Every structure is written in structure tokens, then in C-alpha cells.
Amino acid sequence: xxxxxxxxxxxxxxxxxxxxxxxxxxxxxxxxxxxxxxxxxxxxxxxxxxxxxxxxxxxxxxxxxxxxxxxxxxxxxxxxxxxxxxxxxxxxxxxxxxxxxxxxxxxxxxxxxxxxxxxxxxxxxxxxxxxxxxxxxxxxxxxxxxxxxxxxxxxxxxxxxxxxxxxxxxxxxxxxxxxxxxxxxxxxxxxxxxxxxxxxxxx
Amino acid sequence: xxxxxxxxxxxxxxxxxxxxxxxxxxxxxxxxxxxxxxxxxxxxxxxxxxxxxxxxxxxxxxxxxxxxxxxxxxxxxxxxxxxxxxxxxxxxxxxxxxxxxxxxxxxxxxxxxxxxxxxxxxxxxxxxxxxxxxxxxxxxxxxxxxxxxxxxxxxxxxxxxxxxxxxxxxxxxxxxxxxxxxxxxxxxxxxxxxxxxxxxxxxxxxxxxxxxxxxxxxxxxxxxxxxxxxxxxxxxxxxxxxxxxxxxxxxxxxxxxxxxxxxxxxxxxxxxxxxxxxxxxxxxxxxxxxxxxxxxxxxxxxxxxxxxxxxxxxxxxxxxxxxxxxxxxxxxxxxxxxxxxxxxxxxxxxxxxxxxxxxxxxxxxxxxxxxxxxxxxxxxxxxxxxxxxxxxxxxxxxxxxxxxxxxxxxxxxxxxxxxxxxxxxxxxxxxxxxxxxxxxxxxxxxxxxxx
Numbered sequence: 001x002x003x004x005x006x007x008x009x010x011x012x013x014x015x016x017x018x019x020x021x022x023x024x025x026x027x028x029x030x031x032x033x034x035x036x037x038x039x040x041x042x043x044x045x046x047x048x049x050x051x052x053x054x055x056x057x058x059x060x061x062x063x064x065x066x067x068x069x070x071x072x073x074x075x076x077x078x079x080x081x082x083x084x085x086x087x088x089x090x091x092x093x094x095x096x097x098x099x100x101x102x103x104x105x106x107x108x109x110x111x112x113x114x115x116x117x118x119x120x121x122x123x124x125x126x127x128x129x130x131x132x133x134x135x136x137x138x139x140x141x142x143x144x145x146x147x148x149x150x151x152x153x154x155x156x157x158x159x160x161x162x163x164x165x166x167x168x169x170x171x172x173x174x175x176x177x178x179x180x181x182x183x184x185x186x187x188x189x190x191x192x193x194x195x196x197x198x199x200x201x202x203x
Numbered sequence: 204x205x206x207x208x209x210x211x212x213x214x215x216x217x218x219x220x221x222x223x224x225x226x227x228x229x230x231x232x233x234x235x236x237x238x239x240x241x242x243x244x245x246x247x248x249x250x251x252x253x254x255x256x257x258x259x260x261x262x263x264x265x266x267x268x269x270x271x272x273x274x275x276x277x278x279x280x281x282x283x284x285x286x287x288x289x290x291x292x293x294x295x296x297x298x299x300x301x302x303x304x305x306x307x308x309x310x311x312x313x314x315x316x317x318x319x320x321x322x323x324x325x326x327x328x329x330x331x332x333x334x335x336x337x338x339x340x341x342x343x344x345x346x347x348x349x350x351x352x353x354x355x356x357x358x359x360x361x362x363x364x365x366x367x368x369x370x371x372x373x374x375x376x377x378x379x380x381x382x383x384x385x386x387x388x389x390x391x392x393x394x395x396x397x398x399x400x401x402x403x404x405x406x407x408x409x410x411x412x413x414x415x416x417x418x419x420x421x422x423x424x425x426x427x428x429x430x431x432x433x434x435x436x437x438x439x440x441x442x443x444x445x446x447x448x449x450x451x452x453x454x455x456x457x458x459x460x461x462x463x464x465x466x467x468x469x470x471x472x473x474x475x476x477x478x479x480x481x482x483x484x485x486x487x488x489x490x491x492x493x494x495x496x497x498x499x500x501x502x503x504x505x506x507x508x509x510x511x512x513x514x515x516x517x518x519x520x521x522x523x524x525x526x527x528x529x530x531x532x533x534x535x536x537x538x539x540x541x542x543x544x545x546x547x548x549x550x551x552x553x554x555x556x557x558x559x560x561x562x563x564x565x566x567x568x569x570x571x572x573x574x575x576x577x578x579x580x581x582x583x584x585x586x587x588x589x590x591x592x593x594x595x596x597x598x599x600x601x602x603x604x605x606x607x608x609x610x611x612x613x614x615x616x617x618x619x620x621x622x623x624x625x626x627x628x629x630x631x632x633x634x635x636x637x638x639x640x641x642x643x644x645x646x647x648x649x650x651x652x653x654x
Contacts, residue, residue, distance in 0.1 A: 016648050019556065021555070021556060021647045021648050021651075022648045041560070041561050042560050042561070042562070045555070045558055045559060045560035045561070045563070046558070046560070048555070048556065048557070048558045049557070049558025050558070054556050054557070056651065060549070060552075060553045060556070060651065061553075062550050062553060062554075064215065064216075064219050065215075073554070073557055074557040074558050076204055076205075076208045076212070077204050077554070077557065077558045077559045077560070077563055078558065079204065079205055079208075121557060122557075125558070
């Protein structure tokens with residue numbers, strides 16, 4: 001599923017609402033049969049911890065932590081035991097092809113690698129929904145494609161819903177099964193991706 | 204998030220901006236150091252004052268008097284016992300009763316008389332008093348030349364140094380100026396002859412007795428440095444002889460004339476009995492017990508109440524001044540942490556986005572404040588200890604220059620160390636309260652919005 005629209009159209013806001021980072025001033029957000037407005041701040045934190053994973057345009061890795069520690073971070077909040085946590089983080093990094101870079105600082109990695117670290121971090125708690133806010137926005141087209149390929153691969157192998165926010169129509173059409181167009185905070189069009197309907201992949 | 208993880212992350216954050224956090228911690232250290240230095244001086248001065256009192260020997264002693272003797276004295280306290288006319292005599296039976304009160308180590312009559320002591324055939328008028336053999340273990344005879352009595356009833360005497368000077372025919376000077384060693388040297392081992400009046404039964408009736416004059420040679424075994432005008436009552440005497448010896452002499456006492464009733468030759472009535480208590484802390488309770496027996500009591504502890512109040516107030520003020528520095532330091536913590544929030548907005552946003560709860564973020568900032576407080580507290584206590592030492596050292600140099608013996612005016616008890624570190628920790632956590640809740644409330648969307 002891709003959320004499309006020009007800047008300021010509300011696609012990022014919608015993503016934040018789904019992520020439980022923001023709450024609507026009007027209306028309700030229901031994710032996985034759960035009304036987010038009914039949750040306490042503590043419950044929302046748990047929801048973010050277990051139900052959704054987030055990837056951002058600017059990667060948002062913590063610069064003072066190594067790659068491994070960044071990926072481990074959500075597990076700290078989930079109170080996973082240290083040894084188990086490290087093992088899980090290593091296997092998540094293997095999945096994104098970065099097992100050789102555990103001790104590096106984010107700044108020592110290329111943009112594509114950093115986004116893959118962010119992806120590993122988003123997936124470490126096995127969320128049912130991956131929220132990606134312009135994940136390729138800071139990447140050149142080749143690494144952008146690599147990251148998107150990886151996201152699609154994970155989407156298929158982990159059977160996980162991916163909500164992709166982008167303003168690039170081509171990218172959306174290449175990867176998404178469903179396209180939602182937003183303008184001025186409203187959904188103006190919601191349709192299956194005409195370019196991929198025949199592929200029949202669940203989004 | 205688990206506590207250990209909070210602490211680990213906090214430690215990492217503190218190391219990230221090591222200069223700023225070290226400066227903040229240094230601020231706390233200085234605050235704690237000033238607190239510790241102030242209080243250690245206050246405590247040290249208090250200990251110095253009470254050590255003086257303890258040395259005086261009356262700090263753990265209670266003077267017991269008969270109510271018959273001192274009518275009207277302590278009248279308000281007589282309500283919890285028999286009226287003066289029916290109150291018991293302070294005789295040997297009473298002494299034994301007092302000695303058996305729990306907490307009393309020994310009870311002995313305060314025996315003293317004014318008499319003539321001859322040395323080199325020259326008579327000298329002085330007060331002679333009994334000194335219990337147990338005084339040997341106390342530190343009241345610190346600085347004494349010679350030895351203590353060889354046995355509890357030896358025919359030996361300890362002289363007060365001004366009396367020693369008098370025996371040697373030296374012009375009387377202030378007690379401070381007399382050198383003990385100088386006056387003791389020619390006197391130790393020499394003999395003096397003491398006259399005394401024995402009260403002896405006439406055999407006619409229980410209340411009548413005759414007074415017989417005796418002479419007794421005594422060997423001078425020691426000369427004390429004690430100031431006769433110090434707090435110790437018995438120190439007002441200038442010749443001390445063993446308590447058992449003076450008791451066996453049955454000397455005529457000044458008050459024997461006063462109390463005609465019940466005074467028999469072999470049942471003397473004591474003017475006052477001194478009860479020595481095992482610790483200054485028990486004095487109050489023992490005093491109450493003795494009062495219940497029907498006697499009047501007096502202890503120096505009563506007299507030190509105002510002194511203790513003075514030191515409590517002094518400590519309070521020193522503590523307030525010390526705490527001011529710590530308050531400044533705690534503002535430093537708040538400042539540092541608020542800065543850290545601004546700096547780490549994004550990081551906090553990220554943490555929240557990946558599932559940190561408000562409590563996790565709060566805990567993290569608390570851990571940082573606590574770590575700075577604990578570290579600052581430990582360093583500060585050490586620093587305060589050093590400052591106290593230096594002040595003590597300087598004071599002693601000054602005292603030496605003024606011709607006084609060195610004194611320890613500074614004390615850091617364990618409770619002060621623990622208290623200072625604990626206080627720094629708690630103050631830091633309180634300082635962390637505002638920054639931590641501010642960080643916890645940070646809106647992650649806002650925090651993540653800007654590059």
C-alpha cells in the first residue's frame with residue numbers, strides 16, 4: 001500500500017497517526033481492530049513496540065550507538081534479555097545483509113546501509129505493519145531501488161503489511177498493490193495499483 | 204525498560220558529553236564538599252567540647268544527695284518521692300542500693316576534709332579528697348607525672364600541681380604556668396604527713412562520738428596536671444588519697460556537725476554519693492531511678508543541655524550554608540539535563556518511535572541525574588574530607604603558634620559520609636524531576652520533524 005500526495009497533503013501525518021505517535025483531533029484510528037484513541041500513553045508505547053515498525057527518510061539512527069545497539073534498542077524497551085537481544089539483532093542484520101558491520105557507527109555507513117539498519121531495527125520486534133516514510137528520499141535511485149527491493153522481499157517473506165509514504169508515483173506503481181492519493185488532508189483516490197493487479201500479491 | 208538498561212544508557216549518554224557532565228558533577232562535588240566540611244567542623248567542635256567534659260569525669264557521674272540535707276533544693280522534682288522529712292538517709296545501705304541501680308558502675312561517697320599536710324616540717328592547709336581506684340582507667344589523669352595509686356588502699360597521695368608548687372616553696376602562679384614535670388621531679392617518692400580527725404564511737408549511745416586526731420604518713424606517687432578549677436568536683440581538692448583508705452579512716456566530715464540525727468560512729472551518713480554510670484547516654488534513666496529511691500540528684504548532663512542546644516543550632520546553620528552550595532549545584536543539574544533534552548530531542552523522538560514509553564524516557568533522565576549525584580556525592584565527600592583536614596591542620600599550626608596543644612576540631616563520622624552521599628543522590632533525583640518529565644512529555648512527531 002502506498003500513500004501518495006504532494007508535500008503538505010497529510011501523508012506523513014496519516015502515517016504518524018497509524019504509528020500512534022500522534023493522535024487525531026477528530027475521528028478515530030483503528031489498527032488491527034484496535035482503537036488507538038482509546039489507548040493510554042503507556043499502551044501506545046507498547047503498540048509501537050510490537051505492532052508497528054517505522055522507517056524514516058532521514059534514517060533516524062542514534063549516532064552514538066553502534067549498528068548492533070541501534071537495532072537492539074527496541075528490544076531494550078521490550079525488556080528482552082541481553083543475550084537473546086543480541087542474537088535477535090544479529091539475525092535481523094543478517095536479513096538486511098549487514099552482518100559484517102555490527103560494530104560500526106551509523107555515520108560510517110553509506111545511506112543505503114543506514115536505511116537497511118533502520119529497516120532491521122523496524123523489523124526486530126516482528127511487527128505486523130511496517131510504516132515507511134519516504135524511505136528512499138535521501139538515497140540515490142540505485143540504492144533506493146535496493147532498499148525498496150528489500151522491503152518488498154521482507155513484505156513477502158514475513159507476510160507483513162507495508163505502508164509506504166512517497167511522492168514518487170513511479171516508485172509507488174512499481175512496488176505497491178494499492179495506491180491511496182491524498183490532497184489537503186483528504187483521501188482523493190483509493191485504488192488497486194493498475195500496474196500490478198495481475199501480480200495478485202497481498203499488500 | 205529494565206533498570207540496568209536505563210543505567211547503561213544513562214552512562215553512555217553521560218560519556219557522550221563528558222566535559223559538560225563532568226563540570227556538573229564537579230559542581231555537585233563542591234556543594235557536597237562544602238556541606239561535609241561545614242558539618243564535620245561543627246561535629247568536631249562539638250566532640251571537642253564534650254570530650255573536655257568527659258575528661259572532667261562528671262559527664263558520666265551523678266551526684267546523689269539526701270533530701271533531708273537540702274530542703275527546698277530541686278523542690279519541683281521532690282514531688283515524685285517521699286517528702287524531705289521522710290526521705291531516707293544517705294548512708295552505707297543507701298550507697299549499696301544506688302550501686303545496684305542498673306547502669307551504675309560504682310557508687311562511692313564523696314569524702315573530703317580540710318586539714319593540715321606537713322612537708323619538710325612545714326604545715327600546709329589543704330583539702331584532701333578520696334579518689335576511687337577506677338579513676339585509673341579513665342583519662343581524667345591524662346598528663347599526670349608519676350604513677351597512680353599502687354593499690355586501692357595504699358598510703359599514697361597524688362598532688363595537684365599547684366599544691367606541689369606550694370610544697371616546694373615556689374611563688375604561687377597561675378595553674379597554667381606551672382610545669383608539672385618540673386614540680387613533680389623533686390617530690391615523687393617523698394613523704395608528707397597528713398593530719399586528720401577520726402570520728403570514734405564513745406560507746407555511750409548511738410548518736411554520740413568523740414573526735415580523735417591522727418597523723419598518717421603518705422608517699423607522693425603522682426602529680427596531676429588537672430586544673431583545680433575545672434569541672435571535676437573532686438579536683439577542687441589538692442591532695443588525693445585512695446577512696447578505700449579515706450573510707451577506712453572514718454574522717455570527720457564538715458556536714459557531720461549538721462546532721463546530728465542518726466549519725467552513729469559506725470554508720471556514717473554521707474554528704475553526697477557519686478554514682479558513676481556506664482555511659483553518658485544512661486545518665487538520664489539512672490537519675491530517674493535514683494530519684495525514685497528518694498534522693499536528689501544532679502548531673503553535669505543537665506548543665507550540658509544548653510551546650511548541646513547551641514551545637515544543634517550551630518550544625519543547623521552550618522548545614523544551611525553547606526546546602527546553599529548544593530542548591531546551586533542542583534540548579535546545575537537541571538540546566539545540564541534541560542540542555543541535554545534540547546540536544547537529544549531527536550534521540551528521544553527516535554526512542555519513542557521504536558517503543559519507549561514515557562516512563563522509559565523519564566527513567567533514563569533520572570538515571571543520568573542520579574549517576575551525576577552519586578558520583579558528585581562520593582567525590583564531594585572525599586573533597587570535603589580533604590578540606591576539613593586542611594582546616595584542621597591549619598588550625599593546629601595556629602594553635603601551636605599561640606602555645607596551645609593541638610586539638611582535633613574536625614570529625615567525619617560514618618553517618619555523615621553516608622548522609623552526604625545519600626543527600627546528594629536525592630537532591631540530584633529531585634533536580635532530575637523536571638527535566639525528566641519534560642523529556643517524557645516530548646512530542647515525538649515534533650522531535651522527529653526537523654533535520
